[in-house]
Amino acid sequence: MQTETWHSPVGLTHDAGWELDVRRTLPAPPSEIWQRLLAEWLPQWLGLESVPQMVGAPVRRGGRVHGRVIGCHVGRRVRLRWTPDTLDHETVFQVTLQEAPESLGRATILEIHQERLLGAAERQGLLDHWNLVLDDVVAAHGRELAGGRLDLQG
Template identity: 75%
Template sequence: MQTESWHSPVGLTHDAGWELDVLRSLPSSVAETWKLLIAEWLPQWLGIDSVPQMVGAPLRRDGRVHGRVIGCHVGRRVRLRWTPDTLDHETIFQVTLQEDLESPEGGTVIAIHQERLLGPAERQGLLDRWTQVLDALVGAHERELAGGGADLPG
């Protein structure tokens, strides 16, 4: 009996459509990174008023719901159902923080994961966006450590 194997293109899953992952390391503690992520970065990146840390809570902008919190491990991970302004459908968006064990000074690995994307072009556009966002975030942290001001990306 011969079994068939299915080899999917990079980013295509069997059950969640297309997905992407972007990881970067920041020279700050997980606790400090979480505070900034929840209070500043995610609202700015996602175009929402705030990110509640309670499962089921809505994500709002100007009184309209743009998604919901579907998972939250406070200080480590937040998982959202979210419809980006550039899409006409809901995606799953997750940010995870963990200690950077590779860095001698310590730090945090920030990982963005997004799934339920509809095709390779949509995946590539969002992959480019999150890559730019995290690269700019790392650059802002480097400038801050070097004594310059931090101008965090949107």
């Protein structure tokens, strides 16, 4: 009996719809990046009041619930069900921090993963967006290390 194999386009999964992954390396320890991520970056990027570190906690925008924390490994990963301003449906959004290989010095790999996207065009638009956001983080972090102020776009 011959089994049929299914070859999906890049970004299309069997069970999570379309998804994307974007990652960058920052020259700072994970603990420092985690603090900035939860206190500054995620609220700004996602348009939320805050991002709690407790599974089941709501995430709010303008006093209204716009998602929930569905996973959290403090210092390493936060996973949300979240409805972006630009979409009319809920997605799953995750940010993971990983210590970079020693060859890169004291650095952290920051990865954004988003799934439950409805099509290739939606995926590409968000992929472009998150690439710009993380490029801005890297550039701003570099300016900060050089003595400038950290000013991020969202």
